[in-house]
Amino acid sequence: MEATDDKYANIDVTKVYEYKDLPDKISGRCDNCGSVKFKSSVGGGKLLRECTNCEIKKIFKAYKSPYD
Numbered sequence: 001m002e003a004t005d006d007k008y009a010n011i012d013v014t015k016v017y018e019y020k021d022l023p024d025k026i027s028g029r030c031d032n033c034g035s036v037k038f039k040s041s042v043g044g045g046k047l048l049r050e051c052t053n054c055e056i057k058k059i060f061k062a063y064k065s066p067y068d
Helices: 004-008
Strands: 016-018 039-043 048-052 055-063
Touching: none
Parallel strands: 016 055
Antiparallel strands: 039 048, 048 055
16 A cells, blocks of 8 residues: 555656556545646547646546447
8 A cells, every 4th residue: 555655645746647657546636735626628539637726737548449
């Protein structure tokens, strides 16, 4: 469990994280400040979510359907 805690203890707000590498510690809340307000934008099959309070950014990659 310590490795998980370390990952969240050293968050760099200038870096853009991928959600698969740093999933939400508490679903729908910012890992750095705990805020629930985000700005989001979509482009190139990716969703970029940015906290409006501390500006930490995470990228969510689009799911590829096996039927496409």
